Amino acid sequence: MDVFQVLAEPSRLAILEVLREGEQSVGALVAELPLSQPAVSKHLRVLKDAGLVEVRVDAQRRLYRIRPEPLVELDDWLAPYRRLWNTHLDLLEEHLERRRRT
Structure with missing residues (x-):
């Protein structure tokens, strides 16, 4: 999927808007957005596969940030x-x- 297709989905745009403020965990994204944890995880996977976000592991958490x-x-x-x-x-x-x- 190219960047335009990825960004055409409003939930993924909303995730990027939150990530503009800085690195966030899935839980923090769920707290900010009207999406379930599975939905946020699914959209993060698409964003990661498209190269728009990257993840780092911090103990038990995965922290996402914009690339x-x-x-x-x-x-x-x-x-x-x-x-x-x-x-x-x-x-x-x-x-x-x-x-x-x-």
Whole structure:
């Protein structure tokens, strides 16, 4: 599954939102999200298989965190679209400014 397919699932996006704050255990994610422990574990497995999160073992806990590399690739892919929107927004701003002056 590619990054877009993985991120298309709202529960996985919600997990990444929580992980943006830092490393979390499955239990902490369950406490933050309206998902069961099996559902969180299933989504974490998909995120891990896609390379979006990594896990480390700390005694009896597994702690998950975001891997930034796939998100950098996604950001690189989005860059031309961002430039396109910025150009259109700049043109809109210029148009509105001209209208205000007249």
